[in-house]
Amino acid sequence: MDISTHKTHAGAPAPTPQPAATRTTQRKHAARGAARGAARGTTRPGDRIFLGLSRGAGILLLLTMAAIAVFLTYRASLAISQDHGNFLTTFEWNTNQQQPVFGIAVLAFGTVVSSIIAMVVAVPVAVAIALFLTHYAPRRLSGPISYVIDLLAAVPSIVYGLWGALILVPHMNGLFGWLNDYLGWTGVFSWEGGAPRSMLTVGILLAIMILPIITNVSREVFRQVPRMHEEAALALGATRWEVIRMSVLPFGRSGVISASMLGLGRALGETMAVATVLSPSFLIKASLLDPGGGTFAQNIASKFSEATEFGRDALIASGLVLFVITLLVNGAARLIIARRKEYSGANA
Amino acid sequence: MSTAAIADKRSSSLRGASLPKWSPYAIALGSLALAILIGTLGGLHSRIQWGLIAGILFILGTYGISARVEGRRQAKDRVATSLVWVAFLLAVVPLVSLVWTTAQRGVKVLDVYFLTHSMGVVADTEPGGGIYHAIIGTLQQVGLATLIGAPIGVLTAIYLVEYGRGRLAQAITFFVDVMTGIPSIVAGLFILSLMLIFKLQPFGFAGSLALAILMMPVVVRSTEEMLKLVPNELREASLALGVPKWRTILKVVLPTSIGGITTGIVLSVARIAGETAPVLLLVFGNPFINNNPFEGAQASLPLYIYQQYANSAGSGAAYDRAWAASLTLIAFVMILNLGARGIARWKAPR
Numbered sequence: 001m002d003i004s005t006h007k008t009h010a011g012a013p014a015p016t017p018q019p020a021a022t023r024t025t026q027r028k029h030a031a032r033g034a035a036r037g038a039a040r041g042t043t044r045p046g047d048r049i050f051l052g053l054s055r056g057a058g059i060l061l062l063l064t065m066a067a068i069a070v071f072l073t074y075r076a077s078l079a080i081s082q083d084h085g086n087f088l089t090t091f092e093w094n095t096n097q098q099q100p101v102f103g104i105a106v107l108a109f110g111t112v113v114s115s116i117i118a119m120v121v122a123v124p125v126a127v128a129i130a131l132f133l134t135h136y137a138p139r140r141l142s143g144p145i146s147y148v149i150d151l152l153a154a155v156p157s158i159v160y161g162l163w164g165a166l167i168l169v170p171h172m173n174g175l176f177g178w179l180n181d182y183l184g185w186t187g188v189f190s191w192e193g194g195a196p197r198s199m200l201t202v203g204i205l206l207a208i209m210i211l212p213i214i215t216n217v218s219r220e221v222f223r224q225v226p227r228m229h230e231e232a233a234l235a236l237g238a239t240r241w242e243v244i245r246m247s248v249l250p251f252g253r254s255g256v257i258s259a260s261m262l263g264l265g266r267a268l269g270e271t272m273a274v275a276t277v278l279s280p281s282f283l284i285k286a287s288l289l290d291p292g293g294g295t296f297a298q299n300i301a302s303k304f305s306e307a308t309e310f311g312r313d314a315l316i317a318s319g320l321v322l323f324v325i326t327l328l329v330n331g332a333a334r335l336i337i338a339r340r341k342e343y344s345g346a347n348a
Numbered sequence: 349m350s351t352a353a354i355a356d357k358r359s360s361s362l363r364g365a366s367l368p369k370w371s372p373y374a375i376a377l378g379s380l381a382l383a384i385l386i387g388t389l390g391g392l393h394s395r396i397q398w399g400l401i402a403g404i405l406f407i408l409g410t411y412g413i414s415a416r417v418e419g420r421r422q423a424k425d426r427v428a429t430s431l432v433w434v435a436f437l438l439a440v441v442p443l444v445s446l447v448w449t450t451a452q453r454g455v456k457v458l459d460v461y462f463l464t465h466s467m468g469v470v471a472d473t474e475p476g477g478g479i480y481h482a483i484i485g486t487l488q489q490v491g492l493a494t495l496i497g498a499p500i501g502v503l504t505a506i507y508l509v510e511y512g513r514g515r516l517a518q519a520i521t522f523f524v525d526v527m528t529g530i531p532s533i534v535a536g537l538f539i540l541s542l543m544l545i546f547k548l549q550p551f552g553f554a555g556s557l558a559l560a561i562l563m564m565p566v567v568v569r570s571t572e573e574m575l576k577l578v579p580n581e582l583r584e585a586s587l588a589l590g591v592p593k594w595r596t597i598l599k600v601v602l603p604t605s606i607g608g609i610t611t612g613i614v615l616s617v618a619r620i621a622g623e624t625a626p627v628l629l630l631v632f633g634n635p636f637i638n639n640n641p642f643e644g645a646q647a648s649l650p651l652y653i654y655q656q657y658a659n660s661a662g663s664g665a666a667y668d669r670a671w672a673a674s675l676t677l678i679a680f681v682m683i684l685n686l687g688a689r690g691i692a693r694w695k696a697p698r
Contacts, residue, residue, distance in 0.1 A: 050594035057503035058520045065523050068538045075541040128435030156622020158650045159674045163446045208442045239425035269531020271625040297533045319537040330529030
């Protein structure tokens with residue numbers, strides 16, 4: 001019925017005089033069509049099918065998110081209800097025995113520590129590289145380098161893992177020895193001489209991995225700094241560093257923060273690079289140099305093959321915690337970005 | 349500033365004194381020479397320590413000399429410049445090392461035999477074997493994931509740009525953003541929980557589903573950006589001619605932005621092709637050739653690299669294969685990236 005309506009509607013040239021009956025029906029249909037059109041934006045069947053498809057895809061995406069949360073929670077609850085230890089504070093992961101005992105304390109500690117190291121190393125360097133590309137590098141260099149950094153962001157994490165385990169780890173011996181000699185007294189940098197497959201190595205590898213993404217986002221933000229701000233500072237006699245400090249960094253601050261949080265989200269969830277480099281143990285150690293510890297993702301990857309069905313549920317429970325943490329971090333990053341968009345409305 | 353004013357004799361009093369252009373090089377040479385002197389006298393063997401001492405001397409020297417001649421503000425500027433350069437060079441070292449090592453070690457066993465044979469009868473610690481089964485697995489899993497993820501992603505983006513208003517669109521936008529940050533292993537665990545419920549054994553398509561989840565938000569994001577670039581005048585012109593909205597989208601909006609959309613899809617394919625964690629959980633790995641992604645464990649390139657590394661027991665042959673597979677994977681990802689950029693340039697709206 002709608003088809004006929006719209007054929008008439010679209011086909012009839014408005015000013016042509018028509019028999020009274022047709023005209024009234026047409027007007028009635030047109031009015032109804034217009035009312036619905038105003039309410040929903042579409043009336044033709046093709047339009048409705050297309051809207052349905054595209055809206056359906058969007059809803060499917062939301063459902064997927066919901067399903068991830070629901071199914072992970074369901075399987076996790078199966079495991080946690082059987083846990084004979086405290087899920088949050090136990091320093092153990094034994095799921096294959098008669099009375100399973102497992103807890104995420106060590107994993108949470110390791111995940112947080114390795115990510116913090118990664119952020120401390122990566123963020124200043126990434127910001128410096130972004131500044132280099134936008135304000136220091138000769139223009140002829142800056143283009144190709146940005147391009148290469150884009151490509152490096154696409155290198156798969158397993159390749160970083162392989163490189164980290166076979167190349168980076170042997171090269172860490174020197175640094176570890178030096179740290180132990182001069183800073184060993186702090187306890188944090190003491191080293192018993194084991195293979196340097198420790199949290200510090202993991203943190204440095206993660207830093208190298210998230211460097212390209214933080215650099216890319218920061219670079220884009222620095223590029224958007226209004227030219228006027230910089231020129232105004234230069235006109236007042238500011239040096240290049242003062243221009244950066246007075247106009248570039250304040251403008252880019254929230255952008256850099258959100259870029260860092262995107263990098264943090266990656267570091268928190270990184271699996272393979274940590275699994276190849278770290279030699280794990282279920283202990284919390286004060287020293288960052290001695291091997292041991294673990295992260296959520298690494299623990300899932302290394303315990304998975306030997307896990308029974310119950311063991312897999314327990315791993316899903318730890319994955320749920322990781323899921324919630326990354327949701328919070330990414331949500332916060334997005335909120336900061338959204339707020340920045342409002343402010344940058346005046347980008348003259 | 350007073351020293352600067354005194355030092356400046358030849359030019360007008362409006363300009364402060366400045367160091368000659370060659371001064372950074374001179375300071376660099378001087379500090380390097382001094383560092384070598386300190387190193388040899390102090391009996392330091394490590395070249396890295398020499399480099400560090402030279403770097404510190406350079407920064408101190410620059411600051412001191414520049415502060416004396418040009419004033420403190422200029423000195424700070426020079427130090428900031430050298431720090432930025434140092435950070436850049438520092439970051440280049442590992443990234444260059446990564447690419448260089450992979451290329452150099454990867455070419456050792458990478459040949460036609462390696463690309464066309466599986467690991468079927470080869471123990472992980474022995475030389476020989478290849479990655480044919482892994483290439484098949486990766487192509488099938490990524491292909492199926494793209495078939496699912498790309499249409500859903502593009503349709504969602506169309507909804508958000510062309511139709512989306514109100515709460516639903518807001519919710520979708522927010523959750524797409526959040527979904528971009530889901531760790532790949534969590535997507536894998538989600539499919540795993542479904543497999544546990546339905547008592548399924550690992551198979552290739554399960555991996556595709558997880559990869560599709562990782563792919564969708566990326567496609568939505570990039571497609572959305574591209575659709576927003578299409579000028580509204582084009583849509584209005586088409587609608588004014590009486591063309592229905594859905595045909596306007598199909599015949600005007602999409603063709604205009606098709607280059608950008610394809611680029612986004614190809615980039616997301618490149619991203620999921622390197623994912624290991626979900627494949628490890630869901631596809632499990634298989635040394636034999638399995639051409640059916642819907643039944644039985646399969647191999648995949650990233651998983652192959654991990655398993656060659658983990659099962660090698662320190663064997664050089666396994667490491668060689670892992671590097672060669674890494675080189676293949678990087679080459680695949682880079683070709684996709686370059687191809688995507690090529691499409692973007694070729695199809696760019698003019």
